[in-house]
Amino acid sequence: MFAYYFDLGLRSLKRNPALTALMVMAIGVGVAASMITYSVFRAVSGNPIPDKSAQLFIPQIDGWGPQQNRDGEPADALNYIDAMALMRARRATRQTFLYGLSMSVLPGGNQSLPVAVNGYAVYGDFFPMFEVPFLYGSSWSAAEDDGHAAVVVLSEELNQKLFGGTNSVGREITLDGHDYRVAGVARHWDPKPRFFALFNGSGFQDPTDFYLPFTRALDVQVNPNGNSCRGHLSFSGWNDWLQSNCVWVTPWVELDSASDVAGYRHFLEGYAADQQRAGRFAWAPNVRLRNVTQWLDYQKIVPTESRISLIVSLGFFAICLINTIGLLLAKFLRRAGEIGVRRALGASRREIYEQYLIEAATVGLAGGVFGLLLTAVGISGVSLLFSPEIARLAHLDLSLVGLTLTVAVLATVAAAFYPAWRAAQVQPAWQLKAN
C-alpha cells in the first residue's frame, strides 16, 4: 500500500506543478537556511573535551579589585604572583599553567628566512590533563619542569615541516635563537573551540605548532602574546613586570570529585583572604572556579552572529512550514470529489489519512533534496558571514545530509497533519451528490 500511495503522491505532484514547485522550494529554502546556520552553530558550540569537561577547572582570583575589574568579575587570567602561589600549593590531582607564545623558527637551518610559529608554555601535566595524543616520544617529566629543561613537544604539522614527518625525538630545533631538544611529537590535536587558551584568542585560531616548559620559557623571557594590566603602572623591565598586576597566565586544575572541587574552592577563598590580610588585596576574596562548559559559556565563545542567524533561520523555516500547511490544504481539498469516490468505494478515513500523509512526505523528500543542494552551496558561502577561522569549521558531512532529509520529511509530514485530517473528514455522500 505504501508504494501505491507513494506513486499516487508523485502523480499528484505532477498534476499541479506550480503549486508543487512552490511547496518544494519553500521547504528546501527553509531547511537549507536552518542547516547552514546549524552547521556553523554545531561547530562553535560543541564540547571540545566531552569526557573530561566536568573535571577540568579554571581558577580565577580577582587581583584588580572592584575599582578596576569588569562588572565585579575577576580577570580572565592570573598575574604571575597568584599563578605561582597556586602552582606551589599543588592542591589538585593535576595542574598546569600556560600562556601563548609567538616565536620564530628557521625551517632550513641558518641560511633560511625565519618563519612565525605559535605555541604555548605549559607544564608537563598539560598533556595527560587534556589527553593530547602522541605520535613519537612523550611529554616531558615533572623533573624536567623543575629543572627548567630546554625541551619541546612539536605538533605533527610542525614536525612535518621541519623534519619531513620522521621521528624527530632527541633532535634539536632553534626557537627565537634558543635551542630545544624534541621530547615528543603530538598527533594532530586541535580542539575547537580551544577552551584552554581563550585569553587573547577567539578559540578558533590556527593550530598550535609547539609546546615548551613554562619554567624554561620564563628563563629565556619569552613574552606572552597578550597581557592586560590595570591602574597606574610603575614597572620597568621583565622582573618588575612579573611582580605587577598584569594578568597573562591561564591556570587549569583537574579535580576528580565534588568534594575535591569544594576543597579547591575553599582553598582559593582562603588564599584570597590571606592576601587581603597581608594587605596585597584591599578587597574581600573574589574567586571563581569554573569547569570547561561553564568557562565556554562565561566566555560567550559562540559568536552572536551564529546564534542570531540560527534563530532567524528557524523562524524562517517555521514560516515556510505554515506556508506549506496552507498550500497542502488547498491541494488536498481541491480533490474532495476524488476523496468522496474513494470513501464511497470503501476506503476508511485512516486510509485517506495515510495516503495524504505519504503524499506530503514525498513533497518533503523533494524539498529535502532541493534543500540539500542549497545547503551544499550555502556552506561554501558561509565565509561571507563568519571569519575564515570559523567558516572553515562548517562542513557538509553524512550526519548533516541525514539530518537535512529527516528534518525536511518530518516537518512536512507534521505540517500535513491538519490538511490530511481535513481531507479524511470529507463526507462521501455530500461530494457524490454535488457531482
Next chain:
Amino acid sequence: MTMHPILAALRKHKAGVVLISLQIALTLAIVCNAVFIIGQRVERVNRPTGLDENDLFLVTQQWVGAPSGDDPAGVEKLDVMQREDLAALRNLPDVASVAPSNSVPLLNSSWTGSLSLKPADTLGKGNPRTAYYFTDEQAMTTLGLHLVAGRAFNAGDVQHQGARDQRDRPVVIVTQALADKLFPQGNAVGKVIYSDGSAAPSTIIGVVARLQIPSTGSFGNDFAWYSTLVPTRLDASFARYVVRAKPGRRDAAMHAVPAALYAVNPMRVLDDDESVKSFADIRASAYRADVGMAILMGVVCLILLCVTAAGIVGLTSFWVGQRHRQIGVRRALGARKIDILHYFQIENLLIAGGGVVLGVLLAVGLNTWLMTHYEMTRIPLLYVVTGVLAMLAIGQAAVFVPARRASNVPPVEATRAA
C-alpha cells in the same frame, strides 16, 4: 459593499484565514527586525575612522634574536633597528610618509588606559577610558588626520621607550570627542591632564577632529572616539609601521616593502599575507561579520516576502476555484467585475490587517527579546509602520492576479453544475 458577506465567508475558511494571517504576522515580525539589524550594521560599518584610508597600509613585523627590551642597552639597540626600518621604508619611491604606531583603528589590538584632570586619580570616577597610539611626528600626515586646534607633533617632541617601561608623556594630542569630554567648556589646547593614575602631567598640544580606537568589539563601545596620540616610539621585539603610499601607488609600495626590510636585516618574521596589509583589508576583516549579517538578513527578508506572497497567491487561487459557482451566481444577479475584484481585495485586506496587528506585537516582542539577550536597541516606530504598509501592499499585489481571474468568471457559471 457591506462587510457582512465577506466576514461570513471568512468564517467558512477559518483554517486558511488563520494560516495566512499567521504567516503575515511572522513575516512582519522577522522582516522588521531583520531590516532594523541591517540598518544598524550598515551604520556601524559606514562610520568614518577619521583616517584618510586610501593609499594606507600597515606593516607588522617581528625581529628574530633581537634584544628583549628589558634593559636600557636593549632598548637603544631596538630603537636603532626601528629607525633603520623607518628610514628604509621612507626611502621607497612609492612611499609618501611612514610613522611607527602600536596600532591603527579597526585592528582590534589596543593599549588602553584612563585620563583624569587630577594627578594619581583612577578610573571609575567619571574619568574617561582612552586608547593610546604611540607614534612619531609623521603620524598626522601619514594617518591623514585633521588637526582642528593647536599644533602637530614635531621631531623634538618624540621620545622612545621599551614597550614594558613606563615613561612620562609631557605632550599628547587628543580627539575632539575626548577634549569635549574632559573640558566641556572647550579650549582643551594647553590644558594639563594625567594618564593612567600617574602624577606626571601631560599637556594637550593639539586636537584632531576624529580618530577611532582600534577596538571594534563591545569592549570599546563606550569610548570608540576617545583616542590619545603620544609622540613615543615603542621599542620591542616587534614593530608596526603605518605607511602612506603616493596616490594610486599603494599596491606597488606594498610589494616593495618585504625586500626593503629584508635588505636592512633578514632576521625577521614577515609573513606574506599578514605582515603587509592594506587598510582596506583591515577594514574588511574588522567588519566582516557585520557585512555578512546584513547580507544574510537581506537575503532572508527577500525570500521570506516571496514565500509569503506566493502563499497568498496559492491559497486565494484555491478559494477562487472553490467559489467559481458562487461568483457566477453573484455575477448573474448583477454584480459587476469590479465588485468581484473588490470582494477579494477587501477580503485580503481584512486577513492581512489581522495578520499585521499580531505581527506588530510579535515584532516588538522579538525586538525586546533581542534587546535582553544581544546588544540591540529599541526598534524605531518608523521601521514597524513601514513594515506594516509593506505587508499590506504585498498582500494586495499577491491577491490581484487570482482576484482578477475571479472577476473574469462569466455569469453563465451559475447555471452549471459545480
